[in-house]
Amino acid sequence: MSDTPKFPNTSRRGFLKAAAGGAAAAATAGQAAAGTPDPAITEVQPWAQGFGDGVDAVPYGMPIEHEAHVVRRNVDWLTADVISSINFTPIHALEGTITPQGCAFERHHSGAIEMTKQDYRLMINGLVDQPLVFTYADLERFPRTVATFFCECAANSGMEWGGAQLQGAQFTHGMIHNMEYTGVSLRTLLNETGIKPEGKWIYVEGADASSNGRSIPLEKALDDVLVAFFANGEALRKEHGYPVRLVVPGWEGNLWVKWLRRIEVTDMPTESREETSKYTDLMPDGRARKWTWEMDAKSVITSPSPQAPVRHGPGPMVITGLAWSGRGAITGVDVSLDGGQNWREARLAAPGEQKALTRFYLDHVWDGSEMLLQARARDETGYVQPTKDQLREIRGRNSVYHNNGIQTWWVKANGEAENVEVS
Amino acid sequence: MSDTPKFPNTSRRGFLKAAAGGAAAAATAGQAAAGTPDPAITEVQPWAQGFGDGVDAVPYGMPIEHEAHVVRRNVDWLTADVISSINFTPIHALEGTITPQGCAFERHHSGAIEMTKQDYRLMINGLVDQPLVFTYADLERFPRTVATFFCECAANSGMEWGGAQLQGAQFTHGMIHNMEYTGVSLRTLLNETGIKPEGKWIYVEGADASSNGRSIPLEKALDDVLVAFFANGEALRKEHGYPVRLVVPGWEGNLWVKWLRRIEVTDMPTESREETSKYTDLMPDGRARKWTWEMDAKSVITSPSPQAPVRHGPGPMVITGLAWSGRGAITGVDVSLDGGQNWREARLAAPGEQKALTRFYLDHVWDGSEMLLQARARDETGYVQPTKDQLREIRGRNSVYHNNGIQTWWVKANGEAENVEVS
Numbered sequence: 001m002s003d004t005p006k007f008p009n010t011s012r013r014g015f016l017k018a019a020a021g022g023a024a025a026a027a028t029a030g031q032a033a034a035g036t037p038d039p040a041i042t043e044v045q046p047w048a049q050g051f052g053d054g055v056d057a058v059p060y061g062m063p064i065e066h067e068a069h070v071v072r073r074n075v076d077w078l079t080a081d082v083i084s085s086i087n088f089t090p091i092h093a094l095e096g097t098i099t100p101q102g103c104a105f106e107r108h109h110s111g112a113i114e115m116t117k118q119d120y121r122l123m124i125n126g127l128v129d130q131p132l133v134f135t136y137a138d139l140e141r142f143p144r145t146v147a148t149f150f151c152e153c154a155a156n157s158g159m160e161w162g163g164a165q166l167q168g169a170q171f172t173h174g175m176i177h178n179m180e181y182t183g184v185s186l187r188t189l190l191n192e193t194g195i196k197p198e199g200k201w202i203y204v205e206g207a208d209a210s211s212n213g214r215s216i217p218l219e220k221a222l223d224d225v226l227v228a229f230f231a232n233g234e235a236l237r238k239e240h241g242y243p244v245r246l247v248v249p250g251w252e253g254n255l256w257v258k259w260l261r262r263i264e265v266t267d268m269p270t271e272s273r274e275e276t277s278k279y280t281d282l283m284p285d286g287r288a289r290k291w292t293w294e295m296d297a298k299s300v301i302t303s304p305s306p307q308a309p310v311r312h313g314p315g316p317m318v319i320t321g322l323a324w325s326g327r328g329a330i331t332g333v334d335v336s337l338d339g340g341q342n343w344r345e346a347r348l349a350a351p352g353e354q355k356a357l358t359r360f361y362l363d364h365v366w367d368g369s370e371m372l373l374q375a376r377a378r379d380e381t382g383y384v385q386p387t388k389d390q391l392r393e394i395r396g397r398n399s400v401y402h403n404n405g406i407q408t409w410w411v412k413a414n415g416e417a418e419n420v421e422v423s
Numbered sequence: 424m425s426d427t428p429k430f431p432n433t434s435r436r437g438f439l440k441a442a443a444g445g446a447a448a449a450a451t452a453g454q455a456a457a458g459t460p461d462p463a464i465t466e467v468q469p470w471a472q473g474f475g476d477g478v479d480a481v482p483y484g485m486p487i488e489h490e491a492h493v494v495r496r497n498v499d500w501l502t503a504d505v506i507s508s509i510n511f512t513p514i515h516a517l518e519g520t521i522t523p524q525g526c527a528f529e530r531h532h533s534g535a536i537e538m539t540k541q542d543y544r545l546m547i548n549g550l551v552d553q554p555l556v557f558t559y560a561d562l563e564r565f566p567r568t569v570a571t572f573f574c575e576c577a578a579n580s581g582m583e584w585g586g587a588q589l590q591g592a593q594f595t596h597g598m599i600h601n602m603e604y605t606g607v608s609l610r611t612l613l614n615e616t617g618i619k620p621e622g623k624w625i626y627v628e629g630a631d632a633s634s635n636g637r638s639i640p641l642e643k644a645l646d647d648v649l650v651a652f653f654a655n656g657e658a659l660r661k662e663h664g665y666p667v668r669l670v671v672p673g674w675e676g677n678l679w680v681k682w683l684r685r686i687e688v689t690d691m692p693t694e695s696r697e698e699t700s701k702y703t704d705l706m707p708d709g710r711a712r713k714w715t716w717e718m719d720a721k722s723v724i725t726s727p728s729p730q731a732p733v734r735h736g737p738g739p740m741v742i743t744g745l746a747w748s749g750r751g752a753i754t755g756v757d758v759s760l761d762g763g764q765n766w767r768e769a770r771l772a773a774p775g776e777q778k779a780l781t782r783f784y785l786d787h788v789w790d791g792s793e794m795l796l797q798a799r800a801r802d803e804t805g806y807v808q809p810t811k812d813q814l815r816e817i818r819g820r821n822s823v824y825h826n827n828g829i830q831t832w833w834v835k836a837n838g839e840a841e842n843v844e845v846s
Contacts, residue, residue, distance in 0.1 A: 115468070234523050
């Protein structure tokens with residue numbers, strides 16, 4: 001095996017062999033050449049001896065059974081009832097940036113309801129020139145836009161405020177998904193009804209029994225909010241609000257009302273239950289921060305992580321994760337292997353997009369010793385993701401919302417990882 | 424209802440009402456204000472009276488039953504057996520640009536096979552410095568890239584050469600999908616084995632019984648080809664090549680070998696069955712064009728189309744479709760309503776991306792008369808999608824491959840659409 005790289009535009013020649021301690025991987029990669037017989041390549045495998053499934057077998061496909069562990073999961077003790085609860089995206093097992101609808105987290109307050117497009121109605125009323133009711137067929141006639149956005153629950157990582165240290169990125173950071181939406185700009189529909197001069201807010205409300213409702217300032221409503229009917233190219237799934245949900249880019253998920261029923265233009269915020277007793281941030285002095293809609297820049301290493309341990313020995317490895325900001329594009333992510341003492345700039349899979357997930361990588365040669373892995377996101381406003389302690393200094397430990405502190409995974413010499421805190 | 428637009432940055436005020444003949448839509452949109460009771464809004468609906476599904480109901484979700492028609496479909500008479508056949512993406516019912524894996528077309532030659540990651544092996548041999556066998560675990564240790572590409576079967580629209588005129592965009596243009604892939608650059612793996620100076624081609628081969636194999640020039644292999652294991656964020660589905668497939672951006676789908684087993688570096692093309700008797704283009708003089716790997720710029724209107732008729736009367740409507748080019752980015756799409764006599768520039772949902780689907784829209788006010796709808800794509804090389812007759816002048820009607828001619832849908836006054844040819 002020549003030591004002279006033939007492709008000067010890459011530099012990975014001898015990647016597995018050259019790595020310190022990379023014996024296990026090198027043995028596998030080299031075994032055909034070394035003459036060690038591997039039945040997986042020397043024998044004709046069963047799948048090459050007969051027919052597989054025909055093209056009519058699965059009109060709509062599901063993941064292969066070997067991936068049956070890559071599913072949404074809820075946590076029994078987190079809420080009183082699964083009807084008013086949350087489940088979590090298996091981000092530890094996903095890659096790239098798109099979240100498939102089938103395993104994208106979902107939250108609701110009285111269960112995922114079922115309605116038809118025929119039964120769907122959207123009313124826009126209140127301080128408008130002309131109240132209107134739109135059918136689904138009406139909405140289909142308006143100009144559409146397409147864009148990819150992350151949706152994060154304000155309570156994502158909320159258990160970390162008090163140091164609950166759930167064992168897995170799915171549970172600590174999995175109240176997030178990232179999909180390509182198609183819909184009508186809310187601005188277009190509000191332009192259709194007109195808005196009276198005293199109209200300064202909107203109140204948006206779902207059709208489910210909880211009629212989950214929130215206030216949004218008119219400036220945001222006229223900016224980038226979508227009345228969406230498709231996600232990742234197909235109709236919204238039932239649990240994601242079929243047939244129509246609101247998409248409020250960069251803002252907390254509770255505002256992304258599913259089964260969207262009504263939009264009322266108002267002169268002041270409605271101060272609904274969901275924005276008074278819930279979704280406000282209890283401060284140390286007993287007062288509440290409110291109107292904390294924007295999701296601050298945040299990141300998490302998805303692998304390795306407690307549910308995705310390192311399954312190989314020392315040598316080359318991929319450290320990867322996700323970063324996002326409700327204020328715009330991610331401009332960079334730093335990764336620390338030693339609990340924040342030293343930082344290395346991660347490689348972004350693509351330049352950060354507006355209010356969407358960014359995948360980052362650190363291609364690392366692991367020496368086999370334990371690591372305290374951290375990621376730190378930066379966004380285009382110059383904001384840098386803080387530590388949990390920095391957050392607690394200002395906001396205490398009372399809240400369950402808007403924890404965007406730096407997460408630490410303790411990767412042990414045996415490759416297992418654990419949720420820990422460093423200070 | 425005031426006639427003065429309050430939002431000068433939009434211009435759709437009175438959109439449904441102002442449209443010529445838009446009475447039906449306007450009546451619906453205005454009915455709440457007009458005092459006509461609509462039980463769908465005046466009565467408490469069943470879904471608001473009780474609980475829906477809990478968050479534990481569907482660990483991995485499927486589309487709602489009302490969308491059960493949005494599935495892959497095959498055509499019985501197209502091939503001798505469904506084990507060596509093709510099904511079609513329901514592009515007439517999708518939106519945006521991402522194709523969900525579950526309804527993305529798939530083609531195979533001896534059925535979709537099942538293997539585990541543990542059993543997976545990839546051999547790289549032939550004119551290399553060091554033949555290597557990679558396990559799945561090995562592949563996971565190399566640096567990854569993430570990118571979205573379309574995959575189109577060379578036979579997409581092939582029946583149109585002879586004028587078969589299948590009734591629906593799903594069947595005429597549905598051998599295409601567009602996914603976000605994560606994987607290892609093939610260049611990285613070839614750099615690992617090294618390539619002898621006489622190595623000029625690679626031969627890529629699948630692990631299924633057909634061992635579908637194709638030749639690819641080394642220049643392409645070292646450019647943007649991926650050894651992919653994730654699509655749209657999750658593991659490849661079984662029918663898309665789990666656990667590993669080749670991604671050959673911009674080139675015909677047959678090269679995107681599924682269940683990728685072996686890559687042999689060669690000094691010349693292998694001239695396999697799949698690139699001699701198949702996937703060459705029979706010309707009028709009996710000779711065959713070969714090495715027609717790149718997919719020429721192409722587009723299709725997905726709605727309205729035979730499976731997606733206009734379900735409303737005259738007035739505002741959305742005409743939408745997809746455009747793509749194997750040579751780079753789409754720079755523009757023109758739409759004709761009169762069979763190619765006059766053209767209007769469509770609105771692209773986003774600037775064209777490299778070798779990926781682009782969604783386009785024409786926001787049109789329909790006068791209710793019949794239309795001969797066409798779309799015409801342009802790409803960054805300056806190439807303009809030709810008519811079918813222009814293609815036939817040069818390439819005859821013998822081939823079933825690489826038909827990128829302009830498609831025509833005849834939309835009748837009653838809103839139904841039919842596949843027709845105009846000349």
